[in-house]
Structures are given as C-alpha cells and as structure tokens.
Amino acid sequence: MVTTILAIETSCDETAAAVVADGRDVRSSVVSSQVDLHAAFGGVVPEVASRAHVALLTPVVAEALLEAGIDGSELDAVAATIGPGLIGALLVGVSAAKAYSLAWRAPFVGVNHMEAHLHAALIEEPELALPVVVLLVSGGHTLLIAMDRVPGDEAAQAGSPVRFVYRLLGETIDDAAGEAFDKVARFLGLGYPGGPAIDRAAVSGDPGAIRFPRGLMDDGHDFSFSGVKTSVINYVRKHPDARVPDVAASFQEAVVDVLVTKARRAAAEIGARGICIGGGVAANSVLRQRVLDSCAADGRQAFLPHLSMCTDNAAMIGATAWYRLRTDGPTPLDVGPDPNLKLPLA
Ligand code: KG4
Ligand code: ZN
Numbered sequence: 001m002v003t004t005i006l007a008i009e010t011s012c013d014e015t016a017a018a019v020v021a022d023g024r025d026v027r028s029s030v031v032s033s034q035v036d037l038h039a040a041f042g043g044v045v046p047e048v049a050s051r052a053h054v055a056l057l058t059p060v061v062a063e064a065l066l067e068a069g070i071d072g073s074e075l076d077a078v079a080a081t082i083g084p085g086l087i088g089a090l091l092v093g094v095s096a097a098k099a100y101s102l103a104w105r106a107p108f109v110g111v112n113h114m115e116a117h118l119h120a121a122l123i124e125e126p127e128l129a130l131p132v133v134v135l136l137v138s139g140g141h142t143l144l145i146a147m148d149r150v151p152g153d154e155a156a157q158a159g160s161p162v163r164f165v166y167r168l169l170g171e172t173i174d175d176a177a178g179e180a181f182d183k184v185a186r187f188l189g190l191g192y193p194g195g196p197a198i199d200r201a202a203v204s205g206d207p208g209a210i211r212f213p214r215g216l217m218d219d220g221h222d223f224s225f226s227g228v229k230t231s232v233i234n235y236v237r238k239h240p241d242a243r244v245p246d247v248a249a250s251f252q253e254a255v256v257d258v259l260v261t262k263a264r265r266a267a268a269e270i271g272a273r274g275i276c277i278g279g280g281v282a283a284n285s286v287l288r289q290r291v292l293d294s295c296a297a298d299g300r301q302a303f304l305p306h307l308s309m310c311t312d313n314a315a316m317i318g319a320t321a322w323y324r325l326r327t328d329g330p331t332p333l334d335v336g337p338d339p340n341l342k343l344p345l346a
Pocket of ligand 1: 012137138139140141177178179181182193194195196199279280281282283284285310311312
C-alpha cells in the first residue's frame, strides 16, 4: 500500500509544502521564497519570516494538494519540520500540520530539518551506495557526516526499512560556510543572499588572483571560515582598486578548496563509496564541479542533488517523514518545535 504524506517546511525563510508518496515519488513540491522580503534588511528577520509564513502557508499547502491531485482526507500522514530553525517560523508550520492532522485524521510526523537535508539525495538516488560522506553546507551549518546503514541491519526482513546511522566527522568551529558567503557578499556590496551573488560575480573573475587562507586545511575534519572572511575584508581595505570578480572568485576558491579537500580526505578515511552534498551552499557551481572531478579521480560516486533539492524544500521533509514513520511511528501531538534540535548521532 502506498503511503502518501503532506509535508510542511517553515524553519527559516522558505514556506514550502509537498506531497510525497512512499518517500520517493514527489507528487508536488511548492516553495514560496521570502527572499525579497528579507533582502531589504540584508538577512532573515525572524519576526518578518513568521508573519510571512502565516500569510503564505495555507495557499502553499492548497497548491501542493491541488498539483498532486489529492484531497486532504486521502493523506496517510502530515509532517512538518520541528527543528532546528527559528522558533516563531517553526511554530507556524508545526501548528498547521497538527491542525491538518486532526482535521484529516492522519498521524503527525515531526521531522529534523538536518536529517531531511541528508535524505534529499535519496529521493533522486534511492540506491545510494553506503557508506557515504555527506557535506552539509547551509547558512547555519557546516557538517561532515558519515551516513551508513545500522551495522547488522543487512539481515533485516525483506520489506523492512533500511535503518540509517549518522556519525559526525567534523563541523565548523565558527562561521557556517553559507554565512561566510553572505558576509563577504555584503561587504563587497553584492547583495543578499550572498552565495548566489558571489557565484555569479566569480564567473568573470580569476580564482588564482588572490591567495586567501584555507582555515584548518591540514588539521582534522573541522572547519573554520571566520579567518578567510576577515582576510577578504582586510585585503579589500588595503587594495580598494581590486576587481570585485577577482576577490569573489578567489574567496570562493578558498572555501571550495577546503570543503572538497576535507570531504575527500574523510571519504578516504572511512572507505566511503561516495560523497554527497546538501544545504544551500551545495548549489554552488564551483563546489559541484569540484566534487564531481575529485570523485571521478578517486573512483567514488558523486551525489549532487538537483539545486531545488539542495536548498530548503518540503519534498525532503516528506521523504524523511516516510522513513521516520516506518522506524519510529507517528510523533505524539505534545511534541513541539525545538529551535536547537540536534541530529540524532551514533
Ligand atoms: O540550506 P539553505 O537554503 O538555508 C539554510 O541556511 O538552512 O542555505 C542558504 C545558504 C545561504 O547562506 C546562501 O548564501 C547559500 O546557502 N547559497 C550559496 C549558493 N546558493 C545559496 N552559497 C554559495 N553558492 C551558491 N550558489
Ligand atoms: Zn536548510
């Protein structure tokens, strides 16, 4: 029997809803970005985000159901991101999902947003060769995670879900990679969000023009991006005539170099079959090309989810909800949002 889930994502500045069947078949995925609302402030304003979610969620859910050609009463579960994220923003999606769940008598499933980024690749690659090293790079997180099936689980009965286990290999000790892109872009006057702006500006720049520092490059699996950000600021103050595309390309080169070097080293260390990327920064064109090239050179698979699956969306919430529903069952309705929810690690 097919399990059809309505999933809702409102953890930050994207109001999203999707209908996903059996965790893989995305019947609809609607994302309403609030980026224009926040651009005037140069970053996400939590109160503005919450109010926009209130206004946008009902029409976004209606569109997701309409596109999927399904009535709410036909749903098998209603899922929502319960964290991590902005508390006011999370509350809108979780409260709505619980109300729909009661109205349509479908169980509620609370989903961890970071786990959902890990599962995004599975939508396009259900047979992802494990173990895989996942580089999760967004505006709030920079994590290197080993994703594998639970040891001994191979003997599980046919039809029972594969159980995943996540091991944290490394994380940022200061700024997240996306945060560094956003701060440098703001300093260079490239606007918000910074990542796509730097990606675009770098196209006409020389990535070898300036050698910016590669934080913690030869030191374990952790990351540090505050040094490169400060270095860009100091360089531009000292060289006011520097070409913006050259600065953007050189900064991007430094960040991508560290991300790929570390992911590659971690993959070799744990004997990973592949490298997967997720989170908003995974949309970066140079990062994608570099992961492809290095995996080809190392004989590993590169899993690069489609751009729409890298940035925040509800399809990945629906995929994860299906997995969690099968392993843990529904989430009790007294479980509320947790802005600091952690990834369940081994
Ligand atoms: O995962 P995401 O959509 O939202 C969360 O932070 O949870 O990631 C947004 C981040 C922002 O910092 C944005 O600047 C960055 O992803 N980003 C990029 C690119 N597109 C988005 N960074 C580098 N290159 C890009 N093309
Ligand atoms: Zn995200």
